[in-house]
Amino acid sequence: MMASSLALLPFAGNFLGRAEAADSKEAGFNGRPNSGIKGDYDLVIAKGEDPYNITVKAVESMGGMGRFVKKGATVLIKPNIGWDRTPEQAGNTNPRVVAALADMAYRAGAKRVNVFDITCNDARRCYANSGIEAAAAAAGARAYIPDDWDVVKAHFGLRGAASPMEDWPILREAVECDTFINVPVLKHHALTRLTLSMKNLMGVCGGNRGLMHFNIGPKLVDLTRFINPDLTVIDAYRVLTRNGPSGGSLDDVKTLKTVIAATDPTLADAYAARLADVDPMAVPYIKTAVKEKFGSADIEAAKSITIDA
Amino acid sequence: MKKLVLLRRSSQLIFLSLFVYILWSTTYPMTGIFPPATFFSLDPLLVMMTSISERVIVAGFLYSLGMLALAAVFGRLFCGWVCPIGACVDMAGTTQRRKAVLSDEHNSLISKPKFYILTLILVIAIYGRQVAWVMDPIALAGRFVSLNLIPATTFILNKIFAILIRDMGMTGAVRDLYHSLKPTFLGVKAYYFSNAGIVLIYFIAVAGASLILRRLWCRMLCPLGALYALAGSAAPFKRIVDKCLLCENCGNECRMGAIRRDMSYVRGECVLCMDCVYRCPARGVRFGFGLPRPAEEAPGRDAISRGQFLSFLTASAASFISIPFLKADPAEASETDDARRVGIIRPPAALEEIDFKDRCVRCGNCMKVCVTNGLQPVMLEAGYSGIWTPRLMPNIGYCEYKCTLCGKTCPTGAIPPLTLERKMRTRLGVAEVDKSKCLPWAEGKECIVCQEHCPVAEKAIALDVDPVSGLQKPRIVEELCVGCGICQNKCPVRPLRAVTVSPRVSDRTRV
Numbered sequence: 127m128m129a130s131s132l133a134l135l136p137f138a139g140n141f142l143g144r145a146e147a148a149d150s151k152e153a154g155f156n157g158r159p160n161s162g163i164k165g166d167y168d169l170v171i172a173k174g175e176d177p178y179n180i181t182v183k184a185v186e187s188m189g190g191m192g193r194f195v196k197k198g199a200t201v202l203i204k205p206n207i208g209w210d211r212t213p214e215q216a217g218n219t220n221p222r223v224v225a226a227l228a229d230m231a232y233r234a235g236a237k238r239v240n241v242f243d244i245t246c247n248d249a250r251r252c253y254a255n256s257g258i259e260a261a262a263a264a265a266g267a268r269a270y271i272p273d274d275w276d277v278v279k280a281h282f283g284l285r286g287a288a289s290p291m292e293d294w295p296i297l298r299e300a301v302e303c304d305t306f307i308n309v310p311v312l313k314h315h316a317l318t319r320l321t322l323s324m325k326n327l328m329g330v331c332g333g334n335r336g337l338m339h340f341n342i343g344p345k346l347v348d349l350t351r352f353i354n355p356d357l358t359v360i361d362a363y364r365v366l367t368r369n370g371p372s373g374g375s376l377d378d379v380k381t382l383k384t385v386i387a388a389t390d391p392t393l394a395d396a397y398a399a400r401l402a403d404v405d406p407m408a409v410p411y412i413k414t415a416v417k418e419k420f421g422s423a424d425i426e427a428a429k430s431i432t433i434d435a
Numbered sequence: 436m437k438k439l440v441l442l443r444r445s446s447q448l449i450f451l452s453l454f455v456y457i458l459w460s461t462t463y464p465m466t467g468i469f470p471p472a473t474f475f476s477l478d479p480l481l482v483m484m485t486s487i488s489e490r491v492i493v494a495g496f497l498y499s500l501g502m503l504a505l506a507a508v509f510g511r512l513f514c515g516w517v518c519p520i521g522a523c524v525d526m527a528g529t530t531q532r533r534k535a536v537l538s539d540e541h542n543s544l545i546s547k548p549k550f551y552i553l554t555l556i557l558v559i560a561i562y563g564r565q566v567a568w569v570m571d572p573i574a575l576a577g578r579f580v581s582l583n584l585i586p587a588t589t590f591i592l593n594k595i596f597a598i599l600i601r602d603m604g605m606t607g608a609v610r611d612l613y614h615s616l617k618p619t620f621l622g623v624k625a626y627y628f629s630n631a632g633i634v635l636i637y638f639i640a641v642a643g644a645s646l647i648l649r650r651l652w653c654r655m656l657c658p659l660g661a662l663y664a665l666a667g668s669a670a671p672f673k674r675i676v677d678k679c680l681l682c683e684n685c686g687n688e689c690r691m692g693a694i695r696r697d698m699s700y701v702r703g704e705c706v707l708c709m710d711c712v713y714r715c716p717a718r719g720v721r722f723g724f725g726l727p728r729p730a731e732e733a734p735g736r737d738a739i740s741r742g743q744f745l746s747f748l749t750a751s752a753a754s755f756i757s758i759p760f761l762k763a764d765p766a767e768a769s770e771t772d773d774a775r776r777v778g779i780i781r782p783p784a785a786l787e788e789i790d791f792k793d794r795c796v797r798c799g800n801c802m803k804v805c806v807t808n809g810l811q812p813v814m815l816e817a818g819y820s821g822i823w824t825p826r827l828m829p830n831i832g833y834c835e836y837k838c839t840l841c842g843k844t845c846p847t848g849a850i851p852p853l854t855l856e857r858k859m860r861t862r863l864g865v866a867e868v869d870k871s872k873c874l875p876w877a878e879g880k881e882c883i884v885c886q887e888h889c890p891v892a893e894k895a896i897a898l899d900v901d902p903v904s905g906l907q908k909p910r911i912v913e914e915l916c917v918g919c920g921i922c923q924n925k926c927p928v929r930p931l932r933a934v935t936v937s938p939r940v941s942d943r944t945r946v
Contacts (some may be wrong), residue, residue, distance in 0.1 A: 336927030374892030
């Protein structure tokens, strides 16, 4: 509503021309560049009783947070805060996982850690009832409701109009951060079978998001290509197995007590799919990613480690 | 003596700020110090007329009796020192310096209509319809603050922050400040209320009337003022003149026209503004308990005589006979006078339509508190008797599944307070899929956005897989649907949504 009403003000759109300048800087790709940082392992699977602890162990096995977060960096942790649900209902990312990542980011020297998501239910209720707002605040991170009017229009450069995500509004703060940590929760979704890291990135998109569901595979792969998360940590501590993505019934929740970490979103998603007993190739965005050789879904070929913590 | 005037002005300002503060804090997560219904529950006109028309004791009945008792002792202290509309009227009135005083006859004439209005409201209430909301100053002020003032202020502030942050690049402390103000003070989404302009025009007319004559609304039209005038017509706390130079300053300056040429005054018209104390060159005027001096209680009739009032009351009492004919049987009425028939979705578990419209005082609390901004004021869609009642408009905002705030803020129980358990089972309506618009049905495109947002744990939207295309097509499971409207709200089809909520099935509360 805010964005559309702003468009009515002739001066508000490009006052001082800043928005335009940022968009047309390269006249091409204007997303986050791929940092190319790799972990010690391609894939880390950590299992254990405490979601905080296993998250810490998983990232340590990757080589530690210092590898991804430089001193003085602005870090964005992007969990799933989409629903007005409690942590037990598993509709959102586990707050303890978010807290662990925020703590590690600060220890690695981050200047600032932001936590946000564009929610599906009322944002204030989602932030409060998911427990993420409180967990982030306790870690010193800033959990805030992002501004849906502060967006950049996605341009893919050479791919250009060929991308189904060309011109899609993406939150500026999601693009302009130094480190992007994507923290989805593994859960059921009727259209894509599972909600995983690439699907979680819909939370930084503005616009009529429902339309992304058509042709969703290529759209999510291009969205991930645009955001280029530096680290993907999939929360599979509590997993919603039915009636996702919002859930609501505790009968649908299975406790797997697992956290998956990877730098390649496709690999993380592929492993998470297997963990949920779903053929990775049945998940549209993994299928597209493999077809377009965006990352790898070959779990056997990946250098992986499983930790019990 | 100026001190008393300053004291009165401060009191007005404090209560006006308090009024705005309470309504501003009427938002999730409800961390305000005072309950949202405070001012409305203290309003004897709203509370009593609703109680009379609905034959119930509305919450706040005792408080409002207390307010009347206060008036019986101190007169119209509320009007002069507390009333938010009174404060606005005074502020507007200060811009014109014309004398408020007219001849005694004109003053008396001006003061009368409000009593007739009050009597009319009372008679209609006895007949079983509550129309106090039309002219009650507190409801009027509440609507203005909730539907005009707060939305306009937050809209402008949001715009300013947008320009500062996005266009001028102030992404440091300014953005942090904005983000901390956003969830509480500014609101996550800009408040928007359809047709709220009429509310604004009404408020401007009421406050602006004082440009013609100071306190014109309070003197002439305000039914709450009339009620307090009656209650305070024999108040022991009164104006006492110890010394008089016959300069007529007090009478010339009286904004209520309460002081007569012969220096006597009409207690029911005096709002204790203290101007006459301040203006008296002899410093001979004071307010207090005490015996009247001959000069101030000279013969003269109050604005409305006891006989006039009693005759109205008798007429009202006599009209009890006609109640069976006038308060239509709800079951019968629901066929002819039903929101369902005209497609209006009422808030969760709202009273049956005819009672809802009589119980609702149009204070605007439910609309202000609605987290999604989905509750909107009705114009004429529910008839004249439905003006400014709330309706859910899912295209603007849906009913948040685990939210019970509208019932909690309603001062009269038109929307009953619900437990979360009951709220989650309460049907506002039922969703319907328009297969001629729905993407999988009509265009062969993947979607399922309605299904993914459905808050019911078992999903009130089932997906049937098309055997040929493999597309998942939504189908409403009517037994599970609560009609919250999130499916309609999130449906990506434009301009008309492919899923809509119809109130043809809805759980309304029977009185």
